[in-house]
Amino acid sequence: MLGFVVATVVPSWTTASASASAGAAAVGRAGVEKPSEVVAPGVGYRAFTVRTSHGSARVHLVTVDLGRRGARAGLLYPGGVAVREKVSVMAAEQGAVAAINGDFFDIEESQHPGVQSTGATSGPAVLAGRPLKGAVPDGQRFGWPLPAGGSTQDVVGIGTDGLARTARLALQGRIRTAHAVLPLRGLNQYALPVGSIGAFTPNWGEASRARAACGTDDDRAAPCTPNTYEVTVRNGIVRSVARAPGSGRIPAGTVVLLGREAGADALRALTPGTAVRLDYHFSSTSRVPLASALGSHPIVQHRRALPGLDKAVAEPRSAVGIAAGGRIMRLLSTDGREGTSSGLTVSELANLLAALGCDEGAYLDGGASATLATRDHTGRIVVRNALDHGAERPVPNGLAIYSR
Structure with missing residues (x-):
């Protein structure tokens, strides 16, 4: 006491x-x-x-x-x-x-030799009213054990009314092409859900994206998957593809889509020249839109x-x-x-x-x-x-x- x-x-x-x-x-x-x-x-x-x-x-x-x-x-x-x-x-x-x-963040660790830690946070973030990043799976977070009912989606934020509040933010997104609609389950995250596709924008930084394909939804220390695929989209058109996650600055107007396991298999259908539309937002438990938030x-x-x-x-x-x-x-x-x-x-x-x-x-x-x-x-x-x-x-x- x-x-x-x-x-x-x-x-x-x-x-x-x-x-x-x-x-x-x-x-x-x-x-x-x-x-x-x-x-x-x-x-x-x-x-x-x-x-x-x-x-x-x-x-x-x-x-x-x-x-x-x-x-x-x-x-x-x-x-x-x-x-x-x-x-x-x-x-x-x-x-x-x-x-x-x-928020707690991806700090130096030795669980995945040869894979660079990113320094990115575990929870969601909102900047100027727009989603900045999504939440990693609960089993991938750093820090103290989550209490009963807790989630990496929990945030503290400031509403558009200027007042403070807590909330829970869940990423909702889609990748649309002429022939398919694929779910987007990650945004600028150091860890993606197993079998998913995540987006990395110019807000990510220059760090390697390899860490996003390591661990599982329940075990941060699980091995990295070898089944990955990246698609670089610039101004709504697929410009290039790669088998492994890359690194370096992402130019303005460009989004890198990274898939792991089933997500990688789905991305292989997107070849250079394919038109792609990306939509995403947070669903929120806050009755007032959040102007800023962090995990x-x-x-x-x-x-x-x-x-x-x-x-x-x-x-x-x-x-x-x-x-x-x-x-x-x-x-x-x-x-x-x-x-x-x-x-x-x-x-x-x-x-x-x-x-x-x-x-x-x-x-x-x-x-x-x-x-x-x-x-x-x-x-x-x-x-x-x-x-x-x-x-x-x-x-x-x-x-x-x-x-x-």
């Missing part, structure tokens, strides 16, 4: 109505040790300590009033799905006033921690909390592995978000990826939490906060 008491905190940067809607905030037994900092209008930062059965954990918290004019949130994106960059660098380059790391894993619903969350392993953690009908967003990251902070278990993290008044909460990547950065009083972007081994790990995406 977390050893914290619940007290009402009214940050100086919020309006009276926003602070009332945000609900109670959790602080350590020693109280909030650092007063709130105004990062920007509608955006505040504070740090505090909570005591647990395994030691104390240092918590860093950014709270955003998305209902305030000029305050907004969006996807922190390094310019390619298979590209990684430091949170602080992306935030500075994109004019954000605060940012946190995002995450629900751990709080209706201001209660979900059952079955891990209570044993304390690590640095990053998470997002949502309150006041999506108007209040909380970005939270903890210290751990360095100094005296123990980090939190996933169960403790969920209980903390609930005590902070969050109606919904979602877990992001943790460990060495856990990074929370904000603008300081000089206008520079600085990392607030203590990093693993003191080094900021490049990550493929995150959440960014902007304020005029």
Whole structure:
């Protein structure tokens, strides 16, 4: 159990109505040790300590009033799905006033010798209202075990109304020719479902696409299939074909279709000169279209921690909390592995978000990826939490906060 008491905190940067809607905030037994900092209008930062059965954990918290004019949130994106960059660098380059790391991703592994890791995330992503990438099969994801009912299709996002929300996004797509309609089951993914066809767009980056044909829907470590086929489509016409997945930059106006097993067999019917039409979108559980989104894993619903969350392993953690009908967003990251902070278990993290008044909460990547950065009083972007081994790990995406 977390050893914290619940007290009402009214940050100086919020309006009276926003602070009332945000609900109670959790602080350590020693109280909030650092007063709130105004990062920007509608955006505040504070740090505090909570005591647990395994030691104390240092918590860093950014709270955003998305209902305030000029305050907004969006996807922190390094310019390619298979590209990684430091949170602080992306935030500075994109004019954000605060940012946190995002989804779990395909990190270096030795399960498929000779196959390059891509650095791409496991879950879906939406950029500027358009699908950026789809979700890998559940058995192919990296990170902690999915809770009961969880899926790699789960996301946290910002609707076209500017408010935060959680949702589930499923890719729906078709490849149409004069003679056939083929299902599209992947978009810029480091792993494709067995027997499927996936599309890679210029948003993918330059990384090899070979990893997409490795593993199975249930086993990330399963061997790569030798039955693959690629079709390069430019301006709606098949230009070239290849037996093996390729790499390198995909030019504008070009899409590479990669099939594995039955998907590869189906693509062999597409010869150079064939006209191809590609259509895809996300089906969403959100009633409001999402302007941006990234993969995450629900751990709080209706201001209660979900059952079955891990209570044993304390690590640095990053998470997002949502309150006041999506108007209040909380970005939270903890210290751990360095100094005296123990980090939190996933169960403790969920209980903390609930005590902070969050109606919904979602877990992001943790460990060495856990990074929370904000603008300081000089206008520079600085990392607030203590990093693993003191080094900021490049990550493929995150959440960014902007304020005029």
